[in-house]
Amino acid sequence: MRPLKKIVLFLSLIVGSLLCSNRAAAQQPHGADSIALHAVVVGTDTIPVITLAIFDVVDKLPKALRKERERWTRLRNAVYVTYPYAKSAARILKDVNIELAKLPNGRARKAYLASKEKELKAQFGDKLTNLSVYQGKVLMKLIDRETGQNCFEIIKELKGGFNARVWQTVAFFFGGNLKSDYDKQEDKDIEVIVQELEMYQHYRAFN
16 A cells, blocks of 8 residues: 555544544533433434333213223212121121020010120221211122022011111112112122122232
8 A cells, every 4th residue: 555545544544533533422411411322323413312201192981981981980889888897787687586586585685786786886887877868779789699688578587677778778868778679680790899809818828
């Protein structure tokens, strides 16, 4: 290679190195307010690249769907609040029937029921009176689901027909019905929520 060509090639390499160094230096952050960014080189331009967070763009729900969501949310909350009481009612009723079967006469049964009623009022009274009318209706459905008896039948069996009729009248004036039966088809939404709740409780028990 001729000396002149060697000199030109050498100078070209030096200039190229300096340009690359200046470009790299231009991409380095300077100062406290500088932010290092990814970049791509297009021709002679260095273009910063920023990846934005993924987000969903959704339209407002139609009125009918909003009402359905509100209905479902209200029902789901009511089931979550009242289902533990229905489970307790089933357990208590079973225990009460076992104890009643052991008692010799009506007087002993009456005394036992009076003491049990006092005990249950102390344990659940304030909590149950704080339920809304809607939650009370859901609770009566769930009690029938768990016990196989509606509230009217339970009261009639334990306290007599007169008491059952009195409480049925009270429930009627507050928009409820002690004779509310649970039907898996009619109350399929409640059933779905109960299954969800039981699955969640099962998961928590083993994790």
